[in-house]
Amino acid sequence: MHRIISPKIQPLINQYIKSPTTIAAIYTQYLRCETRTRNCDNPVNHRFHTRFQVAKPAAMLGGHCVSNAPKLDSSCGAGTVEEFAGLKTYFTGARDSTKAVLLCHDAFGYEVPNLRKLADRIAGHGYLVVVPDFFYGEPCDLSKPGFDVEVWFNTHHPRKGSEDAKKVVAALKAQGVTKIGAAGFCWGGLPVVVLASNPDWIQAGVIFHPVALTEDDMRAVKVPLAIYAPENDEFFPVDELHRLAKIVVEETPAECHHKIYPGTVHGWTTRFNEEDAVACQKAEEAHCDLLDWITKYVK
Structure with missing residues (x-):
């Protein structure tokens, strides 16, 4: 094959591709091509579709996924951070409760203040709430020089997070929890859907604008699942x-x-501006819906 890109130009292209907005545009275009190809029975197109799947952007994170980064705070929240199932985990609520809620964070990890405030709020309804650090101290940080979103995502893929989530559920059950609800945000959506494939793991799930899901993941769902999304989301x-x-x-x-x-x-x-009354109201509506769905099935 002939080289079609000059080695001198490639670094500039690599830098451009790492732009979150560009990743979103590439993946949106991929989805459109993937849908058109999937609906065609022509064997030539089928071969193209297979090859195109291999070339699918590995990061699978849109611009909105990694924009508007919150200021992380390791000390925020009314709960405590402890080692649990091999992960640092934020605990809040009654430790002797037989009902628990697992919150699976987005790309920015478990130290997002609004996420912990939501955990505290859910805990106020009688639940033990856990928010594990599925990134092992390495949340998405575009401010780091040379940070590569694609490499980071492949290292901390939500498939791996799904396996860690199963361990957290097993540890909760080992300490006497009998019913569990789970909610996932963006990156955390896939672990929740995986857990929702087995009624022995969780009794209800909620996902917000998930990433990396497949049709087979959705077909495997066996417990009540709520899917919530914003009106405006390229990804x-x-x-x-x-x-x-x-x-x-x-x-x-x-x-x-x-x-x-x-x-x-x-x-x-979870990434809204608390000084914006409209943003707070929109987040409040979603939080209430989440809580209503969980309490309907985890009681």
């Missing part, structure tokens, strides 16, 4: 929400609820 558009929900409704025994939140963008539930 997880409204039609993708409807497509995933349709799979659960039509191809699984699980109850499914899905909802679009008008006037919101990716990350509106």
Whole structure:
């Protein structure tokens, strides 16, 4: 094969591709091509589709996923941080409760202040709430010189996080918890869907604008699942929400609820500006829906 890109130009291209906005545009275009190709039975197109899947952007994170980075705070929240199931974990709520809620964070990890405040709020309803650090101290940090989103994502893929989530659930059950609900945000959506494939793991799940999900993941769902999304999200558009929900409704025994939140963008539930009254109201609506769904099935 002939080299079509000059070695002198490649570093500039690599830097451009690492832009979160560019990643979103590339992946959105991929989804469109993937959908068109999947709907064609021509064997030539099938071969192209297979090859295109291999070339799919590994990062699978849109611009909204890693934009509006919150200021992390390791000491925030009313709870405590302890080692649990091999992970540093934020605990809040009654430690002797038989009902627990597992929160799976987004790309910025478990030290996001609004995430911990949400955990504390859920704990106030009688739950033991746990927020593990699935990134082992390495959340997405675009401010680091030379930070590569794709390398980071592959190192901390939500598939791996799913295995860690299973360990957390097992540890909760070992200490007497009998019912568990789980909620995942962006990166954390996949671990929740994986857990939702087994009623012995969790009794209900909630996911917000998830990434890296496959149709097979959705077909495996066996417990009530709520799928919530913002109105404006290049990476997880409204039609993708409807497509995933349709799979659960039509191809699984699980109850499914899905909802679009008008006037919101990716990350509106945990990365909102607390000085913005409208943003707070939008986040509050989603938090109430999350809590209502969990309490309906984990009681």
